[in-house]
Every structure is written in C-alpha cells, then in structure tokens.
C-alpha cells in the first residue's frame with residue numbers, strides 16, 4: 001500500500017501550517033478510496049447512526065481525525081494512503097476485559113464442554129496462579145493479549161483486577177494494568193477471597209477499606225460481580241458507594257448467571273455500564289432504557305459456557321444503549337476478538353450488522369463515558385481499522401476470517 005504522496009494528486013496546497021518545518025512534522029495523511037467509511041456520526045453520510053460515507057476519505061492530522069467526506073473532495077495532503085476500495089471503521093472499543101492474570105483454564109473448559117456447568121468459583125484457579133506470578137509475567141501477559149486484540153482492530157481496551165483478592169495483589173494488578181491502558185477497573189469484589197470463605201462480611205470490609213485505599217490511585221472505575229455465589233445487592237451497593245466516595249466511577253457485572261439486583265443497582269448509581277445483562281426482567285430493561293447506564297453484552301461468555309444468549313433485540317427495541325465487548329478472561333470467555341463477538345451478536349442475539357458494529361465501537365465508548373473514541377469524525381482520535389472487505393457487514397458475513405488488515409491508533413499505523 002502506498003503511503004507516499006501520490007503522483008496523480010495535486011501538490012499539497014491547502015491545510016498549510018505556519019512553517020515548512022512544522023508542515024513536515026505534522027504532515028496530514030489522507031486515507032482515500034475507502035469504499036465504505038463508518039463514522040458513527042449521524043450528521044455525516046447517510047444519516048444513519050453509523051454515518052456511512054461511500055467512496056470516502058479520512059484525513060488524519062497528528063493523533064486526530066481532521067476531516068472526513070467523499071474521497072473526491074478530500075483536501076490535498078502531504079501523504080496519501082490508497083485504501084484500495086476497502087472499508088474503514090473506527091477502532092473497536094473493548095470496554096470489558098480481565099487481562100491481568102496468569103495460567104489458563106484449558107482443563108476447565110474441556111470439562112465444561114463435556115457437560116459440567118460453569119460456576120463463579122472457577123475464578124479461584126486463576127487467583128492462585130496470578131498470586132504466584134511475577135510482576136513481569138503479569139505485565140507480559142497483558143501486553144501479549146493487548147497486542148492480540150490490536151491485531152484484530154481493538155484500539156482501546158478496559159481491563160480489571162480481580163485475580164489477586166489481597167490488598168497487595170489487587171494493587172499490583174492495577175499497577176500492571178495502568179501501564180498498558182487508561183481504562184483500569186478495580187474489581188477486588190470479583191468473588192469473596194478464598195482467604196475469607198467463612199467471613200464474607202470481613203472481605204467486603206477489606207474491599208471497601210484497606211484494599212480500596214491501596215487500589216484507588218491506579219483505577220478509574222470500580223466494579224463488582226453482583227451474582228449468587230459472589231456478592232448480593234447490599235454488598236454490591238456498599239462496595240460501589242465506597243468506591244464512589246474515593247472518586248471511582250461504578251460499573252457492574254450484572255444479571256449474568258441469574259436474575260438479580262445488579263442492573264437496577266447499576267442504573268440507580270449511574271454506573272457507566274451494566275455488563276452481561278443476560279437475565280433481565282421487563283423492569284430491568286425499562287431501567288436501562290431510561291438511564292444513562294449502557295447495557296454491555298459479552299457473547300463470548302455465553303459462547304464459552306454454552307449459556308443462553310443475552311437478548312440484544314429486546315434492549316435495543318426498548319431504547320437502551322448497547323455495547324458489545326469480549327469479557328476476555330481465561331475462565332469464561334478466552335477470546336480477544338471483537339469481530340467474533342460481532343458475528344455472534346448478529347447470528348444469535350438479534351442485532352443487525354450495523355447495530356453490532358456501532359455497539360462494538362461507539363457503544364464501547366459510551367460504556368467508558370468517552371466521546372473522543374469510537375467514532376471517526378473531526379476531533380476524535382484517529383483510531384481506525386481498515387478491513388480487507390468492501391463493508392463492515394463482512395465482519396458478521398464472514399465469521400472467523402481475519403479481515404482486519406491495518407490498524408491505526410492515535411494517527412499511527414500500528415498493524
């Protein structure tokens with residue numbers, strides 16, 4: 001692919017910076033000849049939520065999008081990249097992952113696929129391996145899965161603690177995570193630590209006290225697994241409000257394995273996201289539709305546990321904002337692939353290809369309360385994926401095919 005100035009284009013005559021030197025340093029790049037561009041800006045293109053523009057171009061200046069529109073109207077720039085009639089989409093925003101861990105759970109998966117039901121307690125296996133790992137090993141693991149996700153088009157990811165469950169191990173997990181992403185979530189309340197098996201109240205006191213104090217400096221978010229076998233509604237409320245008092249913003253693992261209070265609590269506390277949302281009452285759906293809490297669906301978990309799919313159609317029809325994310329973790333969803341999740345959502349959860357793409361980009365951004373990512377319109381970060389396909393629909397139409405050909409993050413081609 002040609003990244004130099006194209007001979008057939010006019011010389012760079014516009015968007016001239018103030019000096020020739022800075023023109024070299026900040027030279028804009030136009031990606032032209034894009035068959036189909038998803039902007040996620042409904043004021044652009046076809047007026048749908050995807051803001052689709054056909055025969056499009058994107059101009060990148062520094063780390064930001066400077067211009068989008070029809071390719072023939074693209075301003076002259078120093079650098080041109082010919083997309084060759086391929087599609088360009090915003091980079092995926094994976095708003096839910098658990099990447100700070102050691103070991104794997106191959107044996108558990110193998111057993112489960114032979115008929116054993118998934119229970120939350122499997123987390124303990126990873127806790128033991130994570131506690132035993134060095135900082136360097138944990139960091140290398142995060143880097144490895146982050147790179148794996150990037151190759152598949154993910155330009156932003158959130159990740160959590162939750163496999164340490166001691167003050168030191170949770171703070172360490174967050175320190176490691178914060179070296180790789182700004183979207184770091186304190187999940188000391190993943191399960192009751194095995195060390196507190198006979199004293200869950202004591203563990204909640206730890207999570208809301210000394211552990212929170214040690215973890216808050218590294219985190220933006222606080223999360224709790226509100227589920228039978230993990231934390232009930234009262235415990236979850238105590239944990240989330242303690243986090244809020246320390247300046248952390250809530251998100252909730254809610255209504256994954258059974259009906260429960262998680263979704264209602266998330267909306268009541270203005271959590272950015274209620275994640276999983278597999279078992280929802282009508283009241284839960286109404287609450288999500290009326291509040292600002294995003295319903296984040298994680299179909300990799302249902303796939304990997306052979307569980308009932310979340311009903312995206314029901315949420316969308318009610319007016320809820322839906323995000324799609326991987327839940328990448330070694331126990332219940334060991335995939336870093338957002339395209340895989342898109343294919344599942346379209347095939348089995350009632351989403352259209354357009355809705356699934358939106359949820360995996362703009363929806364993920366909403367679940368992180370971000371407006372600078374998840375869209376490709378002027379001012380947003382130049383985070384994008386170029387697909388070896390003429391449109392984003394191919395992500396669901398051609399499941400399992402590695403269609404992400406190039407990834408640009410903050411204006412630089414990184415894949």
Ligand SMILES: [Zn+2]
Pocket residue numbers: 096097098253327
């Ligand atoms: Zn999770």
